[in-house]
Each structure stands twice: as C-alpha cells, then as structure tokens.
Amino acid sequence: MSGAGSGFVFSEKPISIASGEGVSLTAEDGTDYLDFGASYACTPAGHCHPDVVEAVREQAADLLYVQGSYPVEARTDLRAKLGALAPGDLGNVWLCNSGTEANEAALKFARSATGKTKIVAAKRAFHGRTAGTLSATWKPKYKTPFEPLLEDVEFVAYGDADELAAAVDADTAAVILEPVQGEGGVHVAPEGYLEAARDLTEEAGAALIFDEIQTGLGRTGSLWACENEAVAGDGVVPDVLTTAKGLASGLPLGATICADWIAEDAGPHGSTFSGNPVVCAAANATLDVLVEEDLAANAAAVGDYLTAGLAASDLPLRDVRGEGLLLGIEVKRGANRVLRDLALDHRVLALPAGRTVVRLLPPLIVEEGHADELLEALTDVLAPTAEP
Numbered sequence: 001m002s003g004a005g006s007g008f009v010f011s012e013k014p015i016s017i018a019s020g021e022g023v024s025l026t027a028e029d030g031t032d033y034l035d036f037g038a039s040y041a042c043t044p045a046g047h048c049h050p051d052v053v054e055a056v057r058e059q060a061a062d063l064l065y066v067q068g069s070y071p072v073e074a075r076t077d078l079r080a081k082l083g084a085l086a087p088g089d090l091g092n093v094w095l096c097n098s099g100t101e102a103n104e105a106a107l108k109f110a111r112s113a114t115g116k117t118k119i120v121a122a123k124r125a126f127h128g129r130t131a132g133t134l135s136a137t138w139k140p141k142y143k144t145p146f147e148p149l150l151e152d153v154e155f156v157a158y159g160d161a162d163e164l165a166a167a168v169d170a171d172t173a174a175v176i177l178e179p180v181q182g183e184g185g186v187h188v189a190p191e192g193y194l195e196a197a198r199d200l201t202e203e204a205g206a207a208l209i210f211d212e213i214q215t216g217l218g219r220t221g222s223l224w225a226c227e228n229e230a231v232a233g234d235g236v237v238p239d240v241l242t243t244a245k246g247l248a249s250g251l252p253l254g255a256t257i258c259a260d261w262i263a264e265d266a267g268p269h270g271s272t273f274s275g276n277p278v279v280c281a282a283a284n285a286t287l288d289v290l291v292e293e294d295l296a297a298n299a300a301a302v303g304d305y306l307t308a309g310l311a312a313s314d315l316p317l318r319d320v321r322g323e324g325l326l327l328g329i330e331v332k333r334g335a336n337r338v339l340r341d342l343a344l345d346h347r348v349l350a351l352p353a354g355r356t357v358v359r360l361l362p363p364l365i366v367e368e369g370h371a372d373e374l375l376e377a378l379t380d381v382l383a384p385t386a387e388p
Helices: 050-062 073-085 099-114 131-135 140-146 161-167 193-204 277-292 295-312 335-346 368-382
Strands: 017-021 024-027 032-035 092-096 118-122 153-156 172-177 207-211 240-243 254-258 317-323 326-331 357-360
Touching: 032 368, 050 277, 073 092, 073 254, 073 277, 092 099, 099 131, 099 172, 099 207, 099 240, 099 254, 131 140, 153 161, 161 193, 172 193, 193 207, 277 295, 295 317, 295 326, 295 368, 335 357, 335 368
Parallel strands: 118 153, 118 172, 172 207, 207 240
Antiparallel strands: 017 024, 024 032, 092 254, 240 254, 317 326, 326 357
C-alpha cells in the first residue's frame, strides 16, 4: 500500500519544521514558534538539548546497534537509572521502541503472571494502537476499523471507585489506568481513586498498571504522576509502570517497569531493537538533565503560574484542569479553530484533546515569560468579538 504524502498516518500541518532549540521550533521559512505541545510531550529537556545531542553523537561514533542479549554500557546504565528512579520497589526494566509497545508488554506480562485474561480499563482511556492496547482504548474511531480485537476487556467510568470495585473480580488479570487522562480530555484522577485501584487489585490478585507514557518524567510536578496521590511514602505504587515519549527526548524508546512478581513469570517476549544503544544514550542524558535541573519542580511552578493566570482571566473558558505542565483548557468553541489561530496568528503551537479541549504539553524548561506569551495569545484568540 502506497502512503503518498504524510497524510496516510497524520493530517499534514501547513508548517514545515526545520529545526528546534529549547522551547522553540523554527520553520523552513525562518519563522519561530513557541512549542506548547507540538511534540506530544516528547521533549521534556527542550528541543536538541546539548547534553542529549552530544550523548547521541558519542554513542553513534562507537556503536549504532547490537541486539539486546549482548551487554552494552548505555543500555545497562539506562536500566539501572530507570530502576532507581521508579516508584517503590519497581526495578525490572523492559526496553522497547514506543509507548504502545510498553503498554502492550504490560498487558502481556500481567496476563502471563496472573494466568488470567480479563482487563479492566477506563472510559476515555488511550493506551495505544497495537491490537492489545487498542482493545483497552475507549474511543470507537480508533478501534472500529480493526475489530474484532481482544474480547475480555471491561470499561468503567474513570474516577468512579465503586464502579471499578464492581468490575474487578477473580478473573481480572490487570487494571490499566492513566493517573491523568491525556488524549481523553485531560482528566485528573480524583483523590483516593488510584489508592482504591491499588487495594482492589491486591485483593483480587490482579496487576495494577499505570500508563505514564504522557504523565511521567516530571510532567505533572513529580517524576511520576502516581507519586502525587496523597498517601504515605511513594504515593501509589503499581505493579507495572510504563513510560515513553520524552524518555529519550523524542527518539523512539519505551520502557515497561515491573515488580518482581510480574517479572518472574512475564512469559516469552522480545523486540529486535530493544535498548538500541544510541537511543539509550539519549535517554541517559535526558534523565540526567531531568534530575539535575529538577525539571519536575519547574513543571509544578510554571504549571501553577499558568493555571493561576487562566483563572484570573476573563476568557470564555468552561474549565482548566490538569497537573503541572499537562493542562487541558476547555473552550466554548472548536479546539481545532483555536489551535489554528494560535499557530498562524501568534506562532504558538499546542494540541487538541477532544473537540473542545486545548492541551498544553510544553518542554519542562518553559518559563513564566513563555506562559505570559501563551496567555496573551489566548486572550486575543478567545476574546469575544466587539459589537459594531
């Protein structure tokens, strides 16, 4: 099948990007754009961070690839770093190429370790586009062309602990949840909901999977969003945590991080490019920047500043929700029209999360001055037209 033009996978934007630096993207015509989400949370340390670029160059000069059964320093170091940074006692790391693959592995591992098949997922959830992850994704438009998918999946209302309790039973292999739903409209788990999921899965002998593909790596003000839950110690610790997107500053890398009891009976699973050395080098440098520059704290501070600015404005907004620098602005007209006007008239790039939600996922190095630029642009785009 020929995919003439990029529209085969993505609808093509009218802006051709040539380069990026920090919080900015530059088009081929030289126009600079402020990136508040164009890269789907894939550049937490900013575009082309010099430490990441140098790590890639050095590794590429030494070794581009060797398959995963041969120890490679960059790969070994990354597994150790992820194990050390993961919440609680999660320390078994499976490396892959994307968030979808990380979630697919999580579902397979849970079914193998428990010997059960039932998956409980949330309405509005998005977990990926492979057959397993798509089965646990809610929106029909993503699923219908590829059905039938996995049949033993039950969806419950996100945030409703009672409905979750009714769904989790002795046949349940796993509950998979996003601590903050991203694609589904930016919805934060109500207080106590993740803890309830933890209790329910432990009682049923099921695995609790947190999909932190979009919420992890400092984006919500903590290294992992599950750490934001107000409970003792490490917050709510799942049996499996998945991460990807910004893990290697946009190079293709995902990780499935598991508790011992999952890893001990995860079943046969493999990937040719698992832990590619160049991508692992980028991830090691990215994690170093995230930790050393405490970008989670910056995400919390600038996120609070931006949220306060939106609350203090008189813009016609239905809601502002999220955590840190994962924010959803629900507007009273089509989000795509707002995004078009922001991009073409004000050189600010953002994303939709449904028909009426503008989603913000900027690099975590963004500053209050950049937030002010966004607020000014939104004020102009959303301000009511003056009466003649």
